[in-house]
Amino acid sequence: MVLESAYTSCFLLDFIQKCGGYALVDGGFATELERHGADLNDPLWSAKCLISSPHLVRRVHLDYLDAGANIILTASYQATIQGFEAKGLSTEEAESLLRRSVEIACEAREIYYDNCTKASWDFVERGNIARRPVLVAASIGSYGAYLADGSEYSGNYGDAVSLQTLKDFHRRRLQILAKAGADLIAFETIPNKLEAKAYAELLEEEGVNIPAWFSFTSKDGINVVSGDSILECASIADTCRQVAAVGINCTPPRFIHGLILSICKVTSKPVVIYPNSGETYNAERKEWVKSSGVSDEDFVSYVGKWREAGASLFGGCCRTTPNTIRAISGVLSNKSSPSLSDKMEM
Numbered sequence: 001m002v003l004e005s006a007y008t009s010c011f012l013l014d015f016i017q018k019c020g021g022y023a024l025v026d027g028g029f030a031t032e033l034e035r036h037g038a039d040l041n042d043p044l045w046s047a048k049c050l051i052s053s054p055h056l057v058r059r060v061h062l063d064y065l066d067a068g069a070n071i072i073l074t075a076s077y078q079a080t081i082q083g084f085e086a087k088g089l090s091t092e093e094a095e096s097l098l099r100r101s102v103e104i105a106c107e108a109r110e111i112y113y114d115n116c117t118k119a120s121w122d123f124v125e126r127g128n129i130a131r132r133p134v135l136v137a138a139s140i141g142s143y144g145a146y147l148a149d150g151s152e153y154s155g156n157y158g159d160a161v162s163l164q165t166l167k168d169f170h171r172r173r174l175q176i177l178a179k180a181g182a183d184l185i186a187f188e189t190i191p192n193k194l195e196a197k198a199y200a201e202l203l204e205e206e207g208v209n210i211p212a213w214f215s216f217t218s219k220d221g222i223n224v225v226s227g228d229s230i231l232e233c234a235s236i237a238d239t240c241r242q243v244a245a246v247g248i249n250c251t252p253p254r255f256i257h258g259l260i261l262s263i264c265k266v267t268s269k270p271v272v273i274y275p276n277s278g279e280t281y282n283a284e285r286k287e288w289v290k291s292s293g294v295s296d297e298d299f300v301s302y303v304g305k306w307r308e309a310g311a312s313l314f315g316g317c318c319r320t321t322p323n324t325i326r327a328i329s330g331v332l333s334n335k336s337s338p339s340l341s342d343k344m345e346m
């Protein structure tokens with residue numbers, strides 16, 4: 001048990017070190033499926049593609065690996081047993097689709113490595129090909145994501161939803177994804193304190209033995225979207241032994257800097273950030289609309305400041321693309337010495 005706990009706490013730190021001091025997460029997954037032509041106007045959102053177009057899911061993973069990602073997130077964000085059952089699938093079929101989401105990401109990693117070996121894309125070190133380290137993170141979206149009405153951007157589930165409701169809702173999916181062969185669990189777009197508490201208790205009760213990250217979402221740079229304090233939310237993550245990183249995703253870039261500073265006040269665990277494009281989601285139409293006010297088009301220009309503030313895992317969320325990841329990579333790797341992959345693109 002002690003060994004396991006030490007493993008979890010060092011896991012991402014070791015990985016980040018192996019990657020060179022920071023690691024790249026992938027970018028928007030669902031919105032990238034859409035750019036490839038998928039119609040996600042469905043209660044399952046991106047998880048619909050696990051049924052209708054698994055090849056596209058693999059394609060998008062590969063595009064992010066080609067762009068330089070060290071961590072790819074599975075298509076399971078809005079894949080829930082309850083959601084699949086509502087579509088008429090059996091429990092067994094639903095569980096198998098969850099496992100499939102991890103398998104597809106692992107297949108993409110294998111294909112990527114094979115391609116690298118064949119083309120000798122990765123740099124050669126003392127005659128050996130050094131493979132870029134890549135992890136597969138099993139995504140778990142919130143209860144609000146399952147509701148498919150944009151509730152993960154409000155975090156208001158009403159009084160009828162208790163800690164126990166959330167634990168009951170998430171337990172089986174977590175059990176399955178934790179044993180599906182992923183390297184870690186990414187709890188994403190967490191909108192409130194109650195859900196963070198539910199995840200922390202489930203990780204403990206289920207004895208999950210792969211690490212996890214908790215990533216919250218905010219719309220003001222001070223609190224998470226429900227209005228709960230980011231300090232309290234990040235503290236829950238800090239005290240959970242299986243949590244290996246804490247951070248923010250699907251939040252406009254302009255809010256990220258302050259949130260990193262807040263998170264660093266309550267935890268010394270690695271900080272992960274993967275903001276969205278700064279656009280606003282219309283949940284009814286499942287469409288993105290340009291936001292008025294401060295422009296977030298210069299997303300990438302903030303990245304250096306985020307690193308200085310203490311973040312070490314960087315990527316993008318909704319409406320960011322493989323090019324966003326390439327640009328982040330370009331900013332973080334010293335511009336004066338472009339990496340081989342940068343050179344390949346010239």
Ligand SMILES: C[S+](C)CC[C@H](N)C(=O)O
Nearest residue numbers: 045145148149150281283
């Ligand atoms: C992070 S939001 C864009 C995810 C999609 C939402 N749960 C929906 O189904 O509309």
Ligand SMILES: N[C@@H](CCS)C(=O)O
Nearest residue numbers: 028029030077189250
């Ligand atoms: N990993 C998910 C998060 C949605 S907020 C995606 O990129 O689709």
Ligand SMILES: [Zn+2]
Nearest residue numbers: 250276317318
């Ligand atoms: Zn997002």
